[in-house]
Amino acid sequence: MNMFSPDILPGIRKDLLAGVVVALALIPEAIAFSIIAGVDPKVGLYASFCIAAVTAFLGARPGMISAATGAMALLMVTLVRDHGLQYLLATTVLTGGLQILAGWLRLGFLMRFVSRSVITGFVNALAILIFMAQLPELIGASWEVYAMVAAGLGIIYLFPLLTKSVPSPLVAIVLLTGTTLILDLDIRTVGDLGQLPDSLPMFLLPSVPLNWETLSIIFPVAATLAVVGLLESMMTASIVDDLTDSPSNKNRECVGQGVANIVSGFMGGMAGCAMIGQSVINIKSGGRGRLSTLAAGVFLLLLVVFAGEWVAKIPMPSLVAVMIMVSIGTFNWASIRNLREHPKSSSAVMIATVIVVVATHDLARGVLAGVLLSGFFFAHRVGTMLHIGWRSEDEGRLRSYQVVGQVFFASTDRFINSFDFKEVIEKVRIDVSRAHFWDLTAVGALDKVVLKFRREGTDVEIIGLNRASATIIDRFALHDKPDALEQPAGH
Amino acid sequence: MNKNNKVLACVDQSQFADHVADYASWAARRMEAPLELLHILDQPQEAAPENDHSGTIGIDAQETLLTELVNQDETWSRAARERGRIFLNRLRNRAMDAGVELPDVRLRKGALEEILVQQEKEVSLFVLGRRGESADTTKRDLGRNVEGVVRALRKSILTVTEGFREPRRVMLAFDGGLVTRKGVDMLAANPLFQGLPVHLLMSGKQSQDGHRQLARAKEKLEAAEMEVTTSLIPGDTESIIARTVRDRDIDLLIMGAYGHSPLRSLFFGSKTSDLLRSATIPTLLLR
Numbered sequence: 001m002n003m004f005s006p007d008i009l010p011g012i013r014k015d016l017l018a019g020v021v022v023a024l025a026l027i028p029e030a031i032a033f034s035i036i037a038g039v040d041p042k043v044g045l046y047a048s049f050c051i052a053a054v055t056a057f058l059g060a061r062p063g064m065i066s067a068a069t070g071a072m073a074l075l076m077v078t079l080v081r082d083h084g085l086q087y088l089l090a091t092t093v094l095t096g097g098l099q100i101l102a103g104w105l106r107l108g109f110l111m112r113f114v115s116r117s118v119i120t121g122f123v124n125a126l127a128i129l130i131f132m133a134q135l136p137e138l139i140g141a142s143w144e145v146y147a148m149v150a151a152g153l154g155i156i157y158l159f160p161l162l163t164k165s166v167p168s169p170l171v172a173i174v175l176l177t178g179t180t181l182i183l184d185l186d187i188r189t190v191g192d193l194g195q196l197p198d199s200l201p202m203f204l205l206p207s208v209p210l211n212w213e214t215l216s217i218i219f220p221v222a223a224t225l226a227v228v229g230l231l232e233s234m235m236t237a238s239i240v241d242d243l244t245d246s247p248s249n250k251n252r253e254c255v256g257q258g259v260a261n262i263v264s265g266f267m268g269g270m271a272g273c274a275m276i277g278q279s280v281i282n283i284k285s286g287g288r289g290r291l292s293t294l295a296a297g298v299f300l301l302l303l304v305v306f307a308g309e310w311v312a313k314i315p316m317p318s319l320v321a322v323m324i325m326v327s328i329g330t331f332n333w334a335s336i337r338n339l340r341e342h343p344k345s346s347s348a349v350m351i352a353t354v355i356v357v358v359a360t361h362d363l364a365r366g367v368l369a370g371v372l373l374s375g376f377f378f379a380h381r382v383g384t385m386l387h388i389g390w391r392s393e394d395e396g397r398l399r400s401y402q403v404v405g406q407v408f409f410a411s412t413d414r415f416i417n418s419f420d421f422k423e424v425i426e427k428v429r430i431d432v433s434r435a436h437f438w439d440l441t442a443v444g445a446l447d448k449v450v451l452k453f454r455r456e457g458t459d460v461e462i463i464g465l466n467r468a469s470a471t472i473i474d475r476f477a478l479h480d481k482p483d484a485l486e487q488p489a490g491h
Numbered sequence: 492m493n494k495n496n497k498v499l500a501c502v503d504q505s506q507f508a509d510h511v512a513d514y515a516s517w518a519a520r521r522m523e524a525p526l527e528l529l530h531i532l533d534q535p536q537e538a539a540p541e542n543d544h545s546g547t548i549g550i551d552a553q554e555t556l557l558t559e560l561v562n563q564d565e566t567w568s569r570a571a572r573e574r575g576r577i578f579l580n581r582l583r584n585r586a587m588d589a590g591v592e593l594p595d596v597r598l599r600k601g602a603l604e605e606i607l608v609q610q611e612k613e614v615s616l617f618v619l620g621r622r623g624e625s626a627d628t629t630k631r632d633l634g635r636n637v638e639g640v641v642r643a644l645r646k647s648i649l650t651v652t653e654g655f656r657e658p659r660r661v662m663l664a665f666d667g668g669l670v671t672r673k674g675v676d677m678l679a680a681n682p683l684f685q686g687l688p689v690h691l692l693m694s695g696k697q698s699q700d701g702h703r704q705l706a707r708a709k710e711k712l713e714a715a716e717m718e719v720t721t722s723l724i725p726g727d728t729e730s731i732i733a734r735t736v737r738d739r740d741i742d743l744l745i746m747g748a749y750g751h752s753p754l755r756s757l758f759f760g761s762k763t764s765d766l767l768r769s770a771t772i773p774t775l776l777l778r
Contacts (some may be wrong), residue, residue, distance in 0.1 A: 021546040160545035167546035243557055245564060280552050283560075285544050329548025 011288055019295020024170045024277055026067055026300050027051075027311065028319035029278070029326065031190055033073040036133050037270055038080040039088065040194035044068040045304050046201040047092075047269025052297025054260035055274075056290045060252035061237040063244060065278040065296055068261060070130045071228050072271050076360045079221050091218040091225065092271040096261030098226035103254030110236050117346040118370035119235055120335045120344065121353025123276060125366055126232070127331035128358055129452025134320045134327075137188075144185055145317045148176055152321025159179035169322045176318035177310075190319070191312030197304050199269040226258075228363045229273035233257050236274035243283045277326040345377040383410035386435075388418035397426045399440045408438035413443035421452045428453050433464025495527045496615035497595075501603065502532075505576055506653070507620035512582045513655035515618040521683050526594040528582050531603050532571050535730075572598065595651055603636050604643045617648040621767055621774075638764060639778055642749050647677070651773040658743035658773070662690040664732055664766075667704040670747035674777040675708045678745070679715035682708035688718040692740055694731040729765055734774060748776035749760060 026048050034044030048067035055066040080088050102108075138145065150368065152172045159168035180187055180451055210213050237248050261271050282292055339347050349370050357366030386405035393400050399420075407415050419428075430449070437443055446462070453460045501516030502508040512528060519526035577664060579596040586594040586595045599606055607617065621637055641648055660685055665671050678684050691708055693701050703720045724731050736744060748763045 017544055021544050025546055156547055157549060160543075162549050164543045164545045169546050188538065239553060243560055245554075245560075276553075277548060280548055280556060281546050284552070284556050285546060328550060329552040331550075332553075333550050334554060338669055405732070 011286070012291060014286040015289045015291035016295050017281050018292045019087050019195050021167045021285040022065055022282045022287065022292070022296040023303060024167050024173075025278060025281055025298035025322060025326070026065070026296060026302065028169070028173070028314075028322040029275075030068045030135065030300070031193070032319055032323050034270070035193055037076040038107060039085055040196075041089075041190060042195050042197040043085065043268060044064055044073070044091050045197055045269075045272050045300065047272050047299045048266045049267050049301040050201065050264040050267045051260040051272040052293055053299070054243065054263050055256050056294035056297065059256035060250070060258050060291075061240055061248040061274075062290045063279070063292060064109075064233075064236055064240045064274050065267055065282050065293055066233065066257065066270040066272060066274045067278065067297070067300075068270055068277050069217065069229075069232065070133060070281055070361050071126055072225055072230050072273055074129060074133075074363075075221065075224050075228060075247055077361075083217060084116045086207050087214070087218060088270055089204075089265045089268065090208045090311060091222045092265030092269065093206065094265075094382065095225040095229065095271045096258040096263075096265060098222055098253050098259030099261060099356055101258075102226065102230060102246050103251045103256075103258060106251045107230075108234065108250030108254060111238075113344075113371055113375075114231070115349065115371070115374045117342075117349040118353050118367055118374060120332050121142070121350040121370050122231065122235065122357070122363060122367055123330060123332050124335060124350070125354045125357035125363060126276070127327045129363075130323055130330065130356065131327040132358075134323050135481035137316050139322050141317075142187075144187060146358055148187065148315060148317035149178075149321050149324070152176055152318045153174075153324060156325050168284060169325065172321060173314055173318045176321075180315045181313065185244060185315070187254050188316045189312060190314045190316065193316075196308045197301075198308060200301070200305060201269065203266055204268055218330075224362065224364050229257055229271060231260070231363065231367055232256055232276070233274035236276045236279050239276060240279050240283065244288060263484070273274035277330040281328060323374065331364040332371070343373075345381075349377065378445050379408075379410040382406050383408070383414065386414055388412045388415070390420075393429075394427075398427050398429060399423060399425050399427070400429045401431065403430065403432045403435040406436050406438060407442040407445065408436075409441040414443070415445050416449060419449055419452075421456060424456070427459040427461065429461045431462065431463040496522070497527050497571055498616045498618060499614045500520065500526065500528050500618040501607070501611060501620070502530050502579075502582060503620070504574075504619070505622075507622060508582060508587065509576075510651050510653060510655045511620045512585050513522070513589060514649060514651045516586045516591045516594075516685055517655075517657060518589050518616055518618065519586075519594070520589070521578050521685070523682065525682060526586055526591045527677055528586065528594060528596045529638065530575050530579050530596075530597065531599050531606060532575055532600050535667065540663040575636075590706065592761050595633055604640050607640060608643050611646055614646055617644060617646060619648055619650050621650045621652050637712075637767065638749070638761070641763075641778075645778050647778065648748070648776045649773060650767060650776060652771055656742055659687065660690065660739065660741050661743045661745065661776055662692055662732075662735065662741040664728070664737065664744065664746040665691045665693045665705065665708060666747065666748060667693070667701065670777050672704075672708070674745060674747065675711055676775070679712050681719065684717070686766070687718075688720070690735070691719065692732065692735050693721075693723045694726060694728045728762065729769060732766065733769055736770065741773065742772050744770055744772055745775040745777065748778060 015018075027045070030048040031041040034041045037044070045068075051066045051068065055064070059066065076088055076091070079091060140150070155175060156168045159166075159171050179185070180189070182418050191380040233253055234250055237250060237253055241248055241333035257273060264270065264272065278296075282296070287293075335350060353366045353370035356369040357363050360366070383406070386403075386407060389402045389404070391400055392398070401419065403415070432446070437446065450460045450462070498515050500511050502511050514526070515526055518524075525608065530655075575598045581600060585703050594629040613689075619640065624683065629739060638651065663671065663674060665675070678689060689712060691705055691712075693705055701723055705723060709719045709721050722735070724735070726763050732744070735741065746763070749761060763776070
């Protein structure tokens with residue numbers, strides 16, 4: 001009951017209108033992404049309908065648009081080329097299963113480890129990939145193609161100055177299609193690229209042999225698809241959360257995305273996920289509820305099935321123009337302006353994410369690289385939070401060391417090097433009561449320090465070890481006691 | 492003053508708010524309990540930019556949109572806060588005129604049900620309009636929030652309709668069940684009903700020990716020095732209650748509420764909702 005009552009009733013008109021606007025931008029995307037993946041446009045169009053319709057009901061984020069996406073399409077290229085469409089459909093179903101599993105295991109919390117810089121890098125990489133996917137249409141093309149893309153972009157960005165009541169991408173597509181037909185230009189059209197849907201999608205079992213070999217082919221792809229799909233969906237969900245100032249349940253979103261992909265796979269569609277650009281368009285057009293997502297999917301299917309003849313006549317350059325707009329709108333331009341002001345480590349994480357993605361065409365690897373790098377930077381930063389002071393006591397017979405800060409794998413060298421082992425002295429006192437020993441490397445380093453001093457014939461006394469080593473979380477499970485949090489505040 | 496027994500009146504900006512405040516003041520005065528007036532600001536449902544269907548996203552689309560939406564919400568929030576404050580102050584003065592000492596007001600955002608459940612610990616009586624702001628447009632007999640709120644709460648709820656008349660005669664729709672038996676104890680103990688004549692009405696299917704149960708309830712109330720009359724009329728509960736209210740000039744009805752599951756009332760309808768729709772007098776719902 002809750003699924004309908006609060007979200008789907010109000011603002012029906014606005015949701016429907018926004019749905020139409022989104023559907024018009026979804027069609028070129030779905031076609032373009034099918035072409036990237038190497039399948040007929042109808043695979044992407046069916047997928048977009050199924051995913052939008054299912055997430056409208058089962059997703060956790062009203063107002064978010066999910067459909068066939070570029071991020072996912074790029075990961076399917078090799079699979080489709082080597083094994084064909086049926087394996088892609090099976091992979092799509094498996095992807096959905098893995099995503100549902102992720103939702104049940106509540107893996108949404110892992111998003112905590114994806115820092116803001118990684119997210120920015122992901123978004124920028126995505127925009128670059130969408131743009132790069134348009135290049136095959138542009139490189140080595142005739143001047144008419146360039147002229148049409150330029151005209152398309154001009155209409156898309158300038159027409160809203162005239163009126164905002166009509167979607168300008170639609171105007172661009174209609175005008176350019178008309179021009180091509182009237183002038184009888186020899187330009188590639190959507191119809192040249194493969195089959196368009198001529199009927200509503202039907203339930204079909206992917207015809208693949210059910211054995212280990214199949215699984216070993218599809219599992220790696222499905223796992224990557226599941227990760228990338230969830231990453232983009234989680235990011236989009238938090239963007240929509242911010243825009244609409246309302247929360248959403250990330251684990252439920254995982255399950256919703258999973259079911260959507262399973263349905264898509266059985267209906268002859270490819271895997272998809274949430275789309276940042278389209279969701280922003282939806283919110284901007286006034287879409288807030290689940291109905292906007294559903295409407296986008298349904299309009300898309302109606303338009304394509306019943307106006308398929310006309311859709312086939314759309315010249316590719318007009319779609320390229322729409323995709324360039326999506327790419328420009330998705331890119332985080334502020335991140336370039338901020339490069340100079342933000343900490344170097346953050347910028348490095350962002351740029352590394354972008355480079356890895358663009359080089360591998362795999363958003364999952366880019367995010368992994370970004371997360372690892374931000375982990376390194378963090379460990380390095382915290383490793384410098386170690387201070388060791390010393391003073392001489394008892395008329396030069398005793399040297400007292402005061403250790404303050406974090407001792408763990410990244411700071412043990414610094415820790416060991418702070419002691420003067422060659423000092424000739426009777427006794428050394430090491431006060432570690434204000435230090436944290438986080439791991440075995442740190443404890444080992446302390447042992448090493450004690451041994452070295454003993455070799456020099458120096459007695460060693462350690463103060464406050466119990467308290468310091470109590471932070472070895474794995475053994476004492478202290479991380480949930482308030483004491484463990486309170487201590488760092490003292491430094 | 493005991494902090495845990497306040498009377499919480501939920502008001503929205505409709506003509507019913509005055510009557511809710513009046514009944515709440517009456518209850519607070521009789522129970523010598525603090526009164527709090529709670530008004531919940533609804534988030535605007537359609538805070539979307541005005542008619543932008545261009546579908547274009549350019550440089551910094553997301554940031555620009557976020558700034559725009561934040562500015563809109565900010566303007567709305569400030570205006571709504573000021574409106575809400577003025578509205579609540581008016582009701583506060585009304586309650587003070589009705590003799591309540593220092594009524595408290597609170598303006599909140601969020602979902603009504605959730606907020607009331609949060610507050611429940613400190614509340615002894617909720618007062619709530621049976622219809623609300625959208626009553627004129629939707630022509631609903633029972634406000635959309637009422638059933639949900641009543642089901643969510645575990646304390647007594649006084650639901651009121653239009654018009655205020657200080658209750659002089661009280662009737663308890665007694666079914667011998669656990670909830671209404673507890674209701675009898677509550678009647679005997681609660682200063683809200685001290686000195687008011689009470690009528691105990693039993694209806695519905697004839698049960699063999701109905702008379703005995705009625706007599707026991709009457710005894711209990713008379714022990715609390717209340718003036719009690721009883722009647723046992725078999726037949727259709729709803730029409731008998733309506734007739735007795737009219738015949739005996741009752742102006743406050745007490746009854747158990749929503750004893751059955753939401754699923755059951757989806758199929759068979761809810762007696763409570765039916766009674767709340769047909770009864771024109773304020774009704775105290777026992778949970």
